[in-house]
Amino acid sequence: MINEQIRDKEIRLIGEDGEQLGIMSAKDAMKLAKEAELDLVKIAPTAKPPVCKIINYGKYKYELARKEKEAKKKQKVVDVKEVRLSPNIEENDLKTKVNQARKFLTKGDKVKVTLRFRGREMAHMQSGKVILDNFAEQLMDVATIEKPAKLEGKSMMMVLTEKK
Secondary structure (H helix, E strand, C coil), X not given: CEHHHCCCXXXXXXXXXXXXXXXXXXXXXXXXXXXXXXXXXXXXXXXXXXXXXXECHHHHHHHHHHHHHHHHHHCCCCCEEEEEECCCCCHHXXXXXXXXXXXXXXXXXXXXXXXXXXXXXXXXXXXXXXXXXXXXXXXXXXXXXXXXXXXECCEEEEEEEECC
């Protein structure tokens, strides 16, 4: 809230250079802000009494946006990459998929390993668990299992994350 939007009877006022000006009415605070050719901004609405500050509102908004942008820059976004396997995968193909997953994990991403069953493969679902366990075993030096292998519909899934 700024300027005329502040309708509280009493507010605690902070001056433009940060010094406490004490508790006063909102009208008196507005007069002081107008004299300084600045805005009266409510910075702590939940305090008793609410805290207002005499500042340049445009500059204040700009500073908040800049701080938010800096905080966003420092965040690490973790992507979930998917590696798809089939129940009758050959050893060399499995090694290729393991290397691909290793590359994703070293970049800091999570890896979702999906084993898809189609048609007659549905009769041999227990062999799928063995393939996924073998896959995880080959990546144990760089990965930990976040979600163990679980059957969901016609596919079995497992999620791996980078070892800390």
